Amino acid sequence: MNVSLLSPERAAALGEAPLVSFRHVGKQFRQRFGRSVTALEDVSFDVRRGEIFGIIGRSGAGKSTLIRLVNGLEKPTAGHVIVDGVDVGAQGNAGLTALRRRVGMVFQGFNLLASATVEDNVALPLRLTGVRLSEARRRAREVLELVGLADKARNYPSRLSGGQKQRTGIARALVQQPDLLLSDEATSALDPETTAGILALLKDINDTLGLTILLITHEMDVIRRVADRVAVLEAGRIVEIGSVWQVFSAPRHATTRALLTPSDGAAPPLPRLEAGQALFAITQPAAAPPLELAALAAALGPGGRLLAGPVQAGRNATRLLLAAADADVPATLARLRAVAPTAEVLADAG
Amino acid sequence: MPGSLLALFWIALKETAVMIGVSSGLALLIGLPIGLLLVATVPGGVLPARWLNWPLGALVNAIRSTPFIILLVALIPLTRLIAGTSIGLWAAVVPLTIAAAPFFARLAEVALREVQPGLIEAAKAMGAKRWQIFWFVLLPEALPSLVAGFTITLVSMINASAMAGAVGAGGLGDLAMRFGYQRFDDRVMAEVVITLVAIVTLVQWLGDAAARHFDRR
Numbered sequence: 001m002n003v004s005l006l007s008p009e010r011a012a013a014l015g016e017a018p019l020v021s022f023r024h025v026g027k028q029f030r031q032r033f034g035r036s037v038t039a040l041e042d043v044s045f046d047v048r049r050g051e052i053f054g055i056i057g058r059s060g061a062g063k064s065t066l067i068r069l070v071n072g073l074e075k076p077t078a079g080h081v082i083v084d085g086v087d088v089g090a091q092g093n094a095g096l097t098a099l100r101r102r103v104g105m106v107f108q109g110f111n112l113l114a115s116a117t118v119e120d121n122v123a124l125p126l127r128l129t130g131v132r133l134s135e136a137r138r139r140a141r142e143v144l145e146l147v148g149l150a151d152k153a154r155n156y157p158s159r160l161s162g163g164q165k166q167r168t169g170i171a172r173a174l175v176q177q178p179d180l181l182l183s184d185e186a187t188s189a190l191d192p193e194t195t196a197g198i199l200a201l202l203k204d205i206n207d208t209l210g211l212t213i214l215l216i217t218h219e220m221d222v223i224r225r226v227a228d229r230v231a232v233l234e235a236g237r238i239v240e241i242g243s244v245w246q247v248f249s250a251p252r253h254a255t256t257r258a259l260l261t262p263s264d265g266a267a268p269p270l271p272r273l274e275a276g277q278a279l280f281a282i283t284q285p286a287a288a289p290p291l292e293l294a295a296l297a298a299a300l301g302p303g304g305r306l307l308a309g310p311v312q313a314g315r316n317a318t319r320l321l322l323a324a325a326d327a328d329v330p331a332t333l334a335r336l337r338a339v340a341p342t343a344e345v346l347a348d349a350g
Numbered sequence: 351m352p353g354s355l356l357a358l359f360w361i362a363l364k365e366t367a368v369m370i371g372v373s374s375g376l377a378l379l380i381g382l383p384i385g386l387l388l389v390a391t392v393p394g395g396v397l398p399a400r401w402l403n404w405p406l407g408a409l410v411n412a413i414r415s416t417p418f419i420i421l422l423v424a425l426i427p428l429t430r431l432i433a434g435t436s437i438g439l440w441a442a443v444v445p446l447t448i449a450a451a452p453f454f455a456r457l458a459e460v461a462l463r464e465v466q467p468g469l470i471e472a473a474k475a476m477g478a479k480r481w482q483i484f485w486f487v488l489l490p491e492a493l494p495s496l497v498a499g500f501t502i503t504l505v506s507m508i509n510a511s512a513m514a515g516a517v518g519a520g521g522l523g524d525l526a527m528r529f530g531y532q533r534f535d536d537r538v539m540a541e542v543v544i545t546l547v548a549i550v551t552l553v554q555w556l557g558d559a560a561a562r563h564f565d566r567r
Contacts, residue, residue: 071475073471073474073475093479096477097477097479098477099477100474100475100476100477101476101477103475105472105475105476107468107471107472109466109468111466111468111469111471111472113469113487113490113491114491114566114567115490115491115493115564115566116490116566124473124476124486125476125477127486128473128476128477128478128479128482128486129477156566157566158566158567172476176476182475
């Protein structure tokens with residue numbers, strides 16, 4: 001399936017404009033007796049096209065409210081939420097419907113229809129736009145293939161495991177070929193192993209379809225595994241924002257440090273990156289041939305460091321974190337890939 | 351049972367069937383939208399409208415708290431307006447429908463309210479319009495409970511239809527009153543009651559089977 005993010009003309013016209021832009025957004029909920037509760041205050045950030053942007057915070061920090069502002073399930077009481085040039089808060093019903101058809105959403109509780117089969121759940125967004133049932137089902141099965149659930153198309157959700165339910169939810173969110181995927185604690189109801197599978201799927205969708213993903217979570221591990229950039233939300237305000245590497249290696253705010261403190265079984269915080277260094281990761285499947293250390297060292301060049309590893313990365317893979325002093329990141333990456341095809345750049349401090 | 355009485359019995363059975371069949375169909379058509387409105391118009395619902403929710407709820411309660419035999423007589427002017435007559439089978443269909451519709455509306459309201467709020471949110475997030483939320487989410491998800499509620503409505507209508515004889519509508523209840531009660535014919539009384547028990551059992555059994563068929567939870 002080929003899903004393109006934008007037509008080339010449109011991408012050129014929009015330039016490097018962010019896909020989602022929060023501009024001094026505030027949200028107050030009115031309560032009885034004239035009292036009100038502030039859920040968000042002066043929140044500003046951008047989500048760039050093609051990235052996975054994570055928002056982390058404790059429960060009650062305002063994460064759910066924030067993500068619901070993006071597709072207009074909530075309206076801001078101050079500021080503007082701009083999605084692909086559209087001011088969400090200013091939209092009427094028709095505008096919101098049009099916007100929501102370009103923004104997929106997955107939920108912690110899956111929110112699948114118990115009365116419909118997996119394929120009919122996935123076909124539902126298409127049915128809402130008037131696509132014929134047979135055509136909608138055909139396209140639903142294509143997307144189910146993509147999320148690895150083709151064999152469950154005719155099952156009812158009650159027969160699925162949690163991970164399979166969430167795959168169905170993701171397929172449903174993808175079937176309209178959205179520009180943006182919102183993930184509302186998508187893995188919080190799943191066990192660690194299933195979580196790893198769902199996160200790998202999100203990462204894969206981001207890589208292969210170029211789909212921008214905005215996710216909220218209270219789990220640092222989710223951010224660490226998939227996000228490119230992260231914002232830390234505390235009591236309705238963003239207290240820290242940056243690349244995952246920056247924020248994790250040098251947390252400035254107490255909340256971030258608290259969230260980073262490893263609980264039992266969680267991976268340790270990432271080591272600090274020095275100026276001029278670039279960070280690379282190699283994900284080594286269990287079945288892959290062993291890596292040759294000398295070749296790795298040569299690829300990294302002088303000043304190459306092994307920062308951490310092997311770190312468990314999912315059920316059947318381990319991860320190595322390497323730093324290189326070399327400023328020419330693409331060249332180093334190319335040399336690394338010759339040794340280990342899974343090599344990727346995690347951060348570039350230079 | 352003598353042949354003439356058997357013929358009367360058969361006629362009465364058909365009258366009950368027509369009365370219940372027509373008025374239950376109408377009660378479904380009227381009660382379901384009222385149930386939808388009751389759910390949708392609450393504050394925080396899909397279509398919040400307190401000005402509509404409150405009077406609608408009050409009307410439903412008023413009709414439901416009026417005994418059917420009173421309703422049957424009180425509605426005679428309206429019945430004459432709609433059915434063109436105030437006696438006979440069709441004259442009973444009007445009050446039966448009016449009594450059953452609010453009853454089913456409340457049961458439908460409960461069934462629809464039980465649908466997970468998350469599903470409505472998911473539908474909104476997909477860009478569903480309001481009528482699409484009803485049609486594609488609320489109705490299919492509530493279907494097993496709606497079928498169960500309709501079964502209860504049918505049974506209580508069979509019960510109420512026994513009073514339709516008061517406006518000359520006939521039916522099994524009327525037969526039991528005239529032959530069994532007024533003529534002290536215990537046998538006719540017993541036969542009618544057994545027949546009613548059989549009908550109710552059958553309706554309940556079919557309703558349960560249908561509700562199970564639609565339930566995928």
